[in-house]
Amino acid sequence: MRHIISILIENEAGALSRVAGLFSARGYNIESLTVAPTEDASLSRMTIVTSGSEEVIEQIIKQLNKLIDVIKVLDLNEGAHIERELMLVKVKAEGEAREEMKRMSDIFRGRIIDVADNTYTIELTGNGSKLDAFLEALDPAQILETVRTGACGIGRGARVLRV
């Protein structure tokens, strides 16, 4: 099953490679991984999307907790949570297709953030399946380039992950 795991980790050199190395050394899947400092500059927050049986997910969480620099680990799937991902898509926007592309972007609540003679760059946020749906709605020939951040997530309501 797909799990989204949040990690608070010391913002030290090499922190990312400790986590990434753990996943590759033990053969765990990484679907996506995002990391950035938090409002407290000594901390980084990492979000990993992974998949595996309950036993594997339990081991992943234990192994992450075992890393000396890791302060807290939370499996967001254990409760209600929100998940978001940012995507930038550069598409062909020429002639009649130009107006159609604008409409598509509006339907998906995207924003056109760069306009050139023949292209648009569209910014879209949402959960992964919404971004997938947008790409599927486009003619593949129109897509010039896509870039996605990978998911980040947060618990709903009073559920917080902090030191």
Added chain:
Amino acid sequence: MELTGAEIVVRCLQEEGVEYVFGYPGGAVLYIYDEIFKQNKIKHVLVRHEQAAVHAADGFARASGKVGVALVTSGPGATNAVTGIATAYMDSIPLVVISGQVPTAAIGMDAFQEVDMVGITRPCVKHNFLVKDVRELALTLKKAFHIASTGRPGPVVVDVPKDVTIQKAEFDYPKKISLRSYNPVLRGHPMQIKKAVQLLLSAKRPYVYFGGGVILGNAADRLTRLVKTLGVPCTGTLMGLGGFPATDPQFLGMLGMHGTYEANMAMQHCDVLLAVGARFDDRVIGNPEHFYQEKRQIIHIDVDPSSISKRVRVDVPIVGDVGNVLEEILKLVQTSKERIDPAALKTWWAQIELWRAKNCLKYDRTSKIIKPQFVIEKLWEVTKGDAYITSDVGQHQMWAAQYYKFDKPRRWINSGGLGTMGFGLPAAMGVKLAFPRATVACITGEASIQMNIQELSTCKQYHLPIKIINLNNRYMGMVRQWQEFFHGNRYSESYMDALPDFVKLAEAYGHVGMRIEKPADVEGALREAFKLKDQLVFLDFVTDQTENVYPMVPGGKGLSEMILAEDL
């Protein structure tokens, strides 16, 4: 007062009460060596290869329970140390390894003798550090000792660039330290402990299985009291030997791939299993699917949560220091009105005695060629079972574990997890330095000993009168055994040709060498060797070439699917 980085390194080691540093100098650590030269609190032991420095520090740590310290230079010094570090990591041995690094400005420039030591060692250390600022050096070393020695112990690498050893900073060594991201759980959860006791006392066929955690956690006394109080059978892993007296009838011998018949059968047939500081690894339980049984309940005590339910699902997990938890269990058992059903326990013991009657460790005692098992038995007799025994890896290691009955913890020093050939001799050096008056023997084979034989020179320099028991069968015995069993007797590259004359070799290094070729001479030679208290003696026993280690659970099989000597 401001000190240089090199002075800080040495002062930190002094503050930690370090007696010995095992190492090898080189360009990146010259300033540290200069400070070692200027003081006499810490003794430096110059090995002949960095791998041996780490194994020696490791042997010192295993025997004494203290943190072992090794010091190596950058580049090849650091990479040579990696096998030693991985060895310590797999067996959870507390080490601090200080490696030199090229100056900070040269890092990433492919400088002479540069390697990314932090990157290379990341998967085989408990933690590692690159110190880029001399002001962080003392605190980092404090953290290193703290992390190495607490919780589930392990090696910590501190990589120190050369310029950091020259720069100056105020020296302030904290007495204590706490890390917000690292707080091992030491006390077991009271509810879980209560559940465990209820389960244990309701058992019909109880069994205790203990591992290296009992040795590392200094809990052998409490484990022994609990097993004696309950009157139940117990077994130990390769790493756990000495955790419970091997000469006590409640001990069924080692379990696992080369465990005894009774120990392995009891593992498959018990109804309540208490696992203490052990991790159900592949060499211990074989195939986990075969091991799994719906009706057996498992209690598992371990300081490392990730060891619990990793290979085998357990019913009552208890995270905590094994000594603390065993003590709590013992208290509850002693105050409880319940007792294990005596009739059931009697039936269980009767079954175990039937298994035991198979006498699975019997071997041909009338042989005219020296049987390796016979050498170990005689060694046990001659040393009155009271020696520190180190070993290398292979058949001799398994025979040592089977036939030398360890009654005390920290007496059996071997590379269990990584299985590192070449471990035995340097580890014995560390043990001998930790306990100079103790009897220390290294059980090895002609293949393993050659992987770090250069350390005979170190033994000469520091007057380390270790006894080397070389079981010389002219084969990489364990490889040959697998080839016999599973590869149609095709002994591919497992024959050791062109062996040195070990007697002359020992003499060349300034030691005593003996060659023993007849069973009748074994005991006499051992007695003579151990009488030479001030000499390293290399005993080269010419043993049966085709002897195998039995019982054996083939890889991927279940514990009760053993090959016994009598089956062949």
